[in-house]
Amino acid sequence: MDATNFKQTKYNKPFIIQRADPYVYRHEDGTYLFTASVPAYDRIILRRSKTLDGLADAEETVIWKKHGRGIMSVHVWAPEIHFIEGKWFIYFAAGEKDDIWAIRPYILMCEGEDPIKNPWTEIGPMQASDDFSFQDFSLDMTVFENRGKWYCVWAEKISVGKKISNLYIAEMKSPVKLATAQVLLTTPEYDWERMDFWVNEGPAVVRHNGKLYLTYSASATGECYCIGMLSIDEEEELLDPRAWKKERYPVLKTDWxxxxxxxxxxxxxxxxxxxxxxxxxxxxxxxxxIGDPLYDPNRHTYRMRVEWDEQEKPVFDFKNNFETT
Structure with missing residues (x-):
């Protein structure tokens, strides 16, 4: 680790080292599954544990490796595992060896009930319901259910002047196909979303007392990377961008x-x-x-307990980080 400004504190002890874009899913039987981007960006891994603590030392299984050429052959990023309609799915992004920034979202489906032991099948790219989704750099896809409907949120770059990464939302017809055209959810409009690159990406949803909170990441992947947030009542029309409230400032950022x-x-x-x-x-x-922050391997996985303030809004504070046991 080449870190001239490294500072060990009680807050920055990693939960799992060198695992970026972490995703933890708690299944209906109480077990936890963990996946994330690995520094080589060349495979998808899974860990499983009966406890959250146990993920730190759980055996790691490689369930899929990148292709040697063509699509899904480079930049395997940000996998998420979901259990939908009785089946396991993994959503992830990948590029092409001869066009490394041709990043698109892809899907794997498990052939059995055990996501660790049973084989996975390549479904291919997420299917759009319009002619313009996923036509450019697209990644960081997440899915969630609300009031009996499933929704998909992802980041996609557009180029009208400066090329920027926005977040889009659509309703899902099935785990592998969208039912509606994309709707623009948020674009990088504030200064803290435009550091080095204009970026909104990495969406994630948490539900609390009848509201949905959608966090996302902004700016380049170095020290300026930070987390913003949108919110909406779960009874509102999720495909109406005017129904979402966007926070003016990041909800979590670098703390020297x-x-x-x-x-x-x-x-x-x-x-x-x-x-x-x-x-x-x-x-x-x-x-x-040194060099491009994207290829620095030391983005570690951390975890913190979310607090809720008097207005029932989430509070993210490094003091609530869990230390590993």
Whole structure:
């Protein structure tokens, strides 16, 4: 680790080292599944544990490897595992060896009931219901259910002047196909979303007292990377962007004193007793990076307990980080 400004604190002890874009899913039987981007960006891994703590030392299984050429042959990023309609699905992004930034969202489906032991089948790209979704750099797809309907949110770049990464939402027809055209959810409009690159990406959803909170990551992947948030009542029309409220400032950002740099690309899960919402995210322990931050391997997985303020809004604070046992 080449880190001229590395500072060890009680807040920045990693949960799982060198795993970025972390996703933790708590299944209906109480077990936890973990997946994330690996530094080589060349495979998809899974860990399983009966407890959240146990994921730190759980055996890691490679369930899929990148292609040697063509699509899905480079930049395997940000996998998420979901259980929908009785089947396991993994949503992830990948590029092409001869066009490494031709990033698109793809899907794997497990052939059996055990996502660790049973084989996975390549379904291919997510199917759009319009002619313009997924036509450019698209990634960080997440899915969630609300009032009996499933929704998909993802990041996609557009080029009208400067090329920027927006977040879009659509209703789903099935786990592998969208039912509606994309709707623009948020675009990088504030200064903290435009550091080095104009970026909104990495969406994640948590539900609390009748409201949905959607966090997302903004700016480049170095020290300026941070987390913003949208919110909406669960009874509202989710495909109406005017119904969503966007926070003016980031809800989590670099804290030099605590030694946490570039927090971002989070997911949410529950504690074992179901009482607490837990945010799983990545960050670095230093800000000095040689070369492109995207290829620095030391984005580690962290976890924190989410607090809720008097207005029932989530509060994200590094002081609520869990230390590993």
């Amino acid at each position: 004193e605590k030694g946490m740099f570039g927090p971002g690309h989070n997911s949410f899960t529950k504690s074992e007793d179901g009482a607490d919402d837990i945010m799983i995210y990545h960050a670095r322990q230093y800000d000095s990076i």
